[in-house]
Amino acid sequence: MDRFDPDLVFFEPQALEYPLGKQLYAHFEKVGTPIKMTTSHNRVTGIPGDTDAKKYRNAKRTLVVGLRKTMEFDTSKPSAEYAIPLATGCAGHCHYCYLQTTLSSKPYVRVYVNLDEILERAASYIEERNPEVTRFEAACTGDPVSFEHLTGALKRYIEYMGEQPNGRLRFVTKFNNIDSLLDAKHNGHTRIRFSINTAYVIRNFEPATSGFEERIEAAGKVAEAGYPLGFIIAPIIIYEGWQDDYKELIIRLHERIGHLVIPELEFELIQHRFTKVAKNTIEKRYPKSKLDMNEENRQMKWGRYGRFKYVYKKDDAAEMQKMLRELIGHYFPSAEVAYFV
Numbered sequence: 001m002d003r004f005d006p007d008l009v010f011f012e013p014q015a016l017e018y019p020l021g022k023q024l025y026a027h028f029e030k031v032g033t034p035i036k037m038t039t040s041h042n043r044v045t046g047i048p049g050d051t052d053a054k055k056y057r058n059a060k061r062t063l064v065v066g067l068r069k070t071m072e073f074d075t076s077k078p079s080a081e082y083a084i085p086l087a088t089g090c091a092g093h094c095h096y097c098y099l100q101t102t103l104s105s106k107p108y109v110r111v112y113v114n115l116d117e118i119l120e121r122a123a124s125y126i127e128e129r130n131p132e133v134t135r136f137e138a139a140c141t142g143d144p145v146s147f148e149h150l151t152g153a154l155k156r157y158i159e160y161m162g163e164q165p166n167g168r169l170r171f172v173t174k175f176n177n178i179d180s181l182l183d184a185k186h187n188g189h190t191r192i193r194f195s196i197n198t199a200y201v202i203r204n205f206e207p208a209t210s211g212f213e214e215r216i217e218a219a220g221k222v223a224e225a226g227y228p229l230g231f232i233i234a235p236i237i238i239y240e241g242w243q244d245d246y247k248e249l250i251i252r253l254h255e256r257i258g259h260l261v262i263p264e265l266e267f268e269l270i271q272h273r274f275t276k277v278a279k280n281t282i283e284k285r286y287p288k289s290k291l292d293m294n295e296e297n298r299q300m301k302w303g304r305y306g307r308f309k310y311v312y313k314k315d316d317a318a319e320m321q322k323m324l325r326e327l328i329g330h331y332f333p334s335a336e337v338a339y340f341v
């Protein structure tokens with residue numbers, strides 16, 4: 001899936017007092033998407049489905065249009081100072097997605113229409129830290145790109161930060177719905193990162209996101225538009241033929257963007273990990289998943305959030321890291337590998 005067009009939309013009444021709320025309402029009326037009202041996103045009811053699995057799938061195809069009420073931004077260390085609200089949730093179905101556990105009971109996508117108020121708050125955070133630069137991450141609570149054609153919110157944020165001498169934006173995506181961002185006046189103040197993986201991993205574990213070639217092509221367009229660019233290769237997974245596939249990934253990237261001058265090109269490398277809670281949820285939600293979560297192939301690591309997680313055994317992780325660092329060093333000698341975890 002390249003972009004998300006919902007099957008059902010809920011509106012909070014207050015959203016209709018904002019231009020973006022009105023615009024979205026008119027759009028969905030025009031294209032014939034069923035519209036319902038809800039007093040609050042917490043009270044969304046009536047998502048169809050006679051089993052939990054069907055309800056979950058339908059909820060992922062549902063959009064809730066509302067207001068961001070809390071104007072305190074969460075922190076987003078170490079890669080940014082703050083998480084800037086833009087939306088919550090994602091229509092993708094990545095088996096290992098962190099939203100499986102954090103948004104389990106509310107998997108629908110929520111977008112906010114009070115963007116001016118959010119940007120005003122961002123301005124006050126920038127002001128507080130002057131003359132230091134303040135970085136905002138827009139993808140902490142979901143992927144912000146698949147519905148950009150509906151809201152235009154990212155473009156607003158990008159152009160706003162482009163005008164802020166000390167404001168920076170960053171986000172990560174698995175979607176290629178970025179054409180409307182290519183002419184944004186970003187002024188080099190927004191770093192777009194693509195979450196990429198082998199064709200096998202994307203095909204088997206990342207349903208309802210953009211494909212392997214689509215993401216690489218989108219990254220090429222973003223680089224040509226002069227954005228600071230980065231890649232998150234995650235989760236790195238061991239399966240039969242994985243070494244060849246990761247090599248193919250780096251070579252394909254090189255074919256598409258190797259000839260471009262990309263300032264501060266950066267790679268982040270994250271091996272697959274899971275917790276017991278996540279494993280249970282994934283097995284329930286995607287019972288046919290081929291994702292290997294056999295604890296015997298893993299070692300335990302104490303996680304930041306007070307839970308043990310299972311990562312690859314030391315030798316496997318070392319091989320993974322060495323191989324990818326060498327490939328990146330060979331094909332992208334001026335790029336930096338920010339970390340491997």
Ligand code: SF4
Nearest residue numbers: 090092094097143174
């Ligand atoms: S694209 Fe990102 S946020 Fe969306 S389901 Fe996949 S991992 Fe989760």
